[in-house]
Amino acid sequence: MKLILLGPPGAGKGTQAEILSQKLGIDTISTGVMLRTAIREGTELGLKAQGYINAGELVPDELVVGIVKERLSQDDCKKGFILDGFPRTTAQAEALTASGVEIDKVLSLEVSDEAIIERLSGRRECKACGTPYHVVYKPSSAGDKCSVCGGELIQRADDNEATVKNRIHVYHEQTEPIKEYYKEKGKLVIAYGQEELADTTREVAKALGLEA
Numbered sequence: 001m002k003l004i005l006l007g008p009p010g011a012g013k014g015t016q017a018e019i020l021s022q023k024l025g026i027d028t029i030s031t032g033v034m035l036r037t038a039i040r041e042g043t044e045l046g047l048k049a050q051g052y053i054n055a056g057e058l059v060p061d062e063l064v065v066g067i068v069k070e071r072l073s074q075d076d077c078k079k080g081f082i083l084d085g086f087p088r089t090t091a092q093a094e095a096l097t098a099s100g101v102e103i104d105k106v107l108s109l110e111v112s113d114e115a116i117i118e119r120l121s122g123r124r125e126c127k128a129c130g131t132p133y134h135v136v137y138k139p140s141s142a143g144d145k146c147s148v149c150g151g152e153l154i155q156r157a158d159d160n161e162a163t164v165k166n167r168i169h170v171y172h173e174q175t176e177p178i179k180e181y182y183k184e185k186g187k188l189v190i191a192y193g194q195e196e197l198a199d200t201t202r203e204v205a206k207a208l209g210l211e212a
């Protein structure tokens, strides 16, 4: 299964990607995680991306398209993958199509703007391994430490209110048009994000025609 997860920031894409990844036995490729790793490691890509991310703007297409193509060319992607956070502009979607990658389905995870603001304010992630948490919806079983690796849980620099508002704006302006692009190709399916994580997971499975 070659799958794209679309949706506004904080829709729960990362969490659903992780669940689907285990269910389907394929890797998640998250451009957000790749970019934050690059920033943490101080690579050239990280230095270029940092300013855009902290302002809630998109990183330029050519940078992101480059890292995704490189990742998709690796052997383990042949059996399938989940793209989380890519494509995010019509130009990125077109670049993906042009690279010859055949996508099976594009799942749009829909959440209202009001819900996004509430979710992002409670969002945390492991400083060491990047596993996502939410203080209310997905607390760590290890308290204030990561249940996977024991790392420290932190709030992302771009989850502050001003940046969040800009990210929502950017989503509607630049990313939402992609839905139409894939709808025309007959690939688009929609799931509505629910208050409870397990309910969202069920909606996602239903939309994809998987067993819950």
Ligand code: ADP
Pocket: 008, 009, 010, 011, 031, 032, 033, 035, 052, 053, 054, 056, 057, 058, 059, 060, 061, 064, 084, 085, 086, 087, 088, 089, 092, 158, 167
């Ligand atoms: P969210 O979906 O919650 O906004 P992500 O981790 O997917 O979080 O992305 C965080 C930031 O990384 C984005 O606001 C953007 O600046 C950058 N980014 C991630 N993926 C892309 C992409 N495909 N194109 C451009 N910028 C991206």
Ligand code: ZN
Pocket: 126, 127, 128, 129, 130, 131, 146, 147, 148, 149, 150, 151
């Ligand atoms: Zn961790």
